[in-house]
Amino acid sequence: MSQHIDLSLIDWSRAQFALTAIYHWIFVPLTLGLAFLVAIMETIYVKTGDVEWKKITQFWLTLFGINFAIGVATGIILEFQFGTNWSNYSWFVGDIFGAPLAIEGIMAFFLESTFIAVMFFGWNKVSRRFHLASSWLTAVGANLSALWILVANAWMQYPVGMQFNPATSRNEMVDFWAVLFSPVAVNKFLHTVSSGYVTASVFVIGISCWFLLKGRHTGLAKRSIMVAAIFGLATSLLLAFTGDGSAYQVSQKQPMKLAAMEGLYQGKQGAGLVAWGILDPGKKQGDGKDAFLVKIEFPKLLSFLGYRNPDAFVPGVDDLMKGGFKPGFTQVTALEKEKAFSVEEKISRGKQAVTALGAWRDAKAAKDTVRCDSALKMLRQNFPWFGYAYLNSPQSVIPNVPLTYYSFHLMVYLGFYFILLFAVVLYLATKNILEGQRWLLWVGVITIPFVYLASEAGWVVAEVGRQPWVIQDLMPVMAAVSKIDASSVMITFWLFAALFTILLIAEVKIMLRQIKTGPKEGGTH
Numbered sequence: 001m002s003q004h005i006d007l008s009l010i011d012w013s014r015a016q017f018a019l020t021a022i023y024h025w026i027f028v029p030l031t032l033g034l035a036f037l038v039a040i041m042e043t044i045y046v047k048t049g050d051v052e053w054k055k056i057t058q059f060w061l062t063l064f065g066i067n068f069a070i071g072v073a074t075g076i077i078l079e080f081q082f083g084t085n086w087s088n089y090s091w092f093v094g095d096i097f098g099a100p101l102a103i104e105g106i107m108a109f110f111l112e113s114t115f116i117a118v119m120f121f122g123w124n125k126v127s128r129r130f131h132l133a134s135s136w137l138t139a140v141g142a143n144l145s146a147l148w149i150l151v152a153n154a155w156m157q158y159p160v161g162m163q164f165n166p167a168t169s170r171n172e173m174v175d176f177w178a179v180l181f182s183p184v185a186v187n188k189f190l191h192t193v194s195s196g197y198v199t200a201s202v203f204v205i206g207i208s209c210w211f212l213l214k215g216r217h218t219g220l221a222k223r224s225i226m227v228a229a230i231f232g233l234a235t236s237l238l239l240a241f242t243g244d245g246s247a248y249q250v251s252q253k254q255p256m257k258l259a260a261m262e263g264l265y266q267g268k269q270g271a272g273l274v275a276w277g278i279l280d281p282g283k284k285q286g287d288g289k290d291a292f293l294v295k296i297e298f299p300k301l302l303s304f305l306g307y308r309n310p311d312a313f314v315p316g317v318d319d320l321m322k323g324g325f326k327p328g329f330t331q332v333t334a335l336e337k338e339k340a341f342s343v344e345e346k347i348s349r350g351k352q353a354v355t356a357l358g359a360w361r362d363a364k365a366a367k368d369t370v371r372c373d374s375a376l377k378m379l380r381q382n383f384p385w386f387g388y389a390y391l392n393s394p395q396s397v398i399p400n401v402p403l404t405y406y407s408f409h410l411m412v413y414l415g416f417y418f419i420l421l422f423a424v425v426l427y428l429a430t431k432n433i434l435e436g437q438r439w440l441l442w443v444g445v446i447t448i449p450f451v452y453l454a455s456e457a458g459w460v461v462a463e464v465g466r467q468p469w470v471i472q473d474l475m476p477v478m479a480a481v482s483k484i485d486a487s488s489v490m491i492t493f494w495l496f497a498a499l500f501t502i503l504l505i506a507e508v509k510i511m512l513r514q515i516k517t518g519p520k521e522g523g524t525h
Helices: 007-048 051-084 087-121 128-157 176-180 183-214 218-253 255-262 301-307 317-322 343-366 369-390 401-430 438-464 486-517
Strands: 162-165 170-173 273-279 292-298 469-471
Touching: 007 051, 007 128, 007 183, 007 218, 007 438, 007 486, 051 087, 051 218, 051 486, 087 128, 087 170, 087 176, 087 469, 128 176, 128 183, 128 469, 162 369, 183 218, 183 401, 183 438, 218 255, 218 301, 218 401, 255 317, 255 401, 273 301, 273 401, 317 343, 343 369, 401 438
Parallel strands: none
Antiparallel strands: 162 170, 273 292
């Protein structure tokens, strides 16, 4: 089946989507977090009546608006690609995937776009409380937009609440609530939005530290740092907690991704968590070599975090390829019927599902109900491995291990660093001695790009780690692309690259100009 697919089309389509997603995610986290920080600051203004807080709110609101406008443009292009570059995917699961995106557009984005106008232009035109309510509703709307998009993404990682219709060759939603409240979706949403809150907190602290270094707008800077440090510390702890939940779900639903995240090739009982390590670049699946040149690990911690049992068996890449194990149990005690299938067996079952679908259609056309029922039974028994029928080889289920491993560990290291930064900054701010710690102020400024790096690394883990699947086990990337000319995708890739780079440069320049200008005196627009 795959021999008729243009591999260059697949590569360029993946590259274009990755490019758009990477650029789009530069803008989204700041929108999610800064919306709430602005609402919190305005709440303090309304409660205290202190016009200094109004000036502070309006300053950060201006930066929020610049970021929001450019983020919307990249997001629209991202969603259009499902129809232009991934039409087979849209056909196969459009009834499910389209629902959360439709709700996002109708409900969340409408709410967000309606009240954002009041936020910017309603000062001194509506009451303080109505304006404050508009700020909170905009923040809620922005995060609701993220909810529905992340629900759709989580369903791709763990497809639930649906049933395959052989008459249309499409998946149809049968349980909306199972899709919405999937444990993968819940953890993904909480982890992703909390990363946005951390991003915005670092952003506010970094810019405020710059003001303190320059001796400008020190009142604004100190108050902003206090709010951002408290918000950042609380949400960074939430980020760590939801990160554990997300990793647990990965261990249960996507064990190959977990193996790539930890560079684990040979599974074991009481598997340790790699604290630091360097992978052997020459390591190949099945070669029996140690995956690491050097490593430091916490004994049994991976087993405990992945299966809540320090002696649980954690499968590695080699185990997942050859099967014959049960995650969470020992290889010795696992019953035969509980053992995982090898990839070759899954490919065989996927081909049986595809063959059964064809047999069902033939029987349906011939009005042979006996054959029809038999084929339908075979299809349903083997449908969980439907996508394996389209794979070129068993090895294609192995993601890019080094990229996934290093991205995951970079994200974790930076996440703990942010917790430490927020704690130190908050302590010094409460003691009113932060201004004298110039080295720490510079650290605050320099940390801004690192929080974006951590956020992007998280998405690399999520998306690269699940390759080759666009829908886990049901549809590989090669089966999802549109039948279009690869050259058209290549051309639009470079056009988008140029456009997004221009937009990013424009945002940075406008932001820097606004930051250098500082808040408007008087606190009004």
